[in-house]
Amino acid sequence: MATRYWLKKTLGTSYPADPSDVLNTKRRLQSQGYYDEPEYGITEYPDTPMFEGIKRFQKDNGLRVDGLMRPKGPTETQLAARSPRYTCSRCGALHGGVFSPSLCHRCWVK
Numbered sequence: 838m839a840t841r842y843w844l845k846k847t848l849g850t851s852y853p854a855d856p857s858d859v860l861n862t863k864r865r866l867q868s869q870g871y872y873d874e875p876e877y878g879i880t881e882y883p884d885t886p887m888f889e890g891i892k893r894f895q896k897d898n899g900l901r902v903d904g905l906m907r908p909k910g911p912t913e914t915q916l917a918a919r920s921p922r923y924t925c926s927r928c929g930a931l932h933g934g935v936f937s938p939s940l941c942h943r944c945w946v947k
């Protein structure tokens with residue numbers, strides 16, 4: 838399967854973020870259990886949970902922990918590779934199969 842990249846620009850605290858990059862990145866991180874949707878929802882604005890999620894993902898995957906994602910860089914490549922979609926058998930959510938192929942991370946931790 839071809840790697841599906843989505844970043845148009847570099848995503849990092851000191852870079853102007855592309856709104857669709859932010860949305861796509863949050864959804865990808867969420868599907869892998871690296872982003873918990875805040876009370877204000879998933880927005881197109883970069884937020885702390887997103888950068889924390891990027892860092893946790895980098896740490897877990899032996900990548901440099903800088904909270905930075907470059908188009909087709911190592912972090913995006915790893916995250917794209919980790920996005921095979923599984924359907925949760927309990928709630929029907931699409932997820933990345935990090936904890937279990939049959940359960941999403943929310944149902945897994947319950």
Ligand SMILES: [Zn+2]
Pocket residue numbers: 925926927928929930940941942943944945
């Ligand atoms: Zn579920």
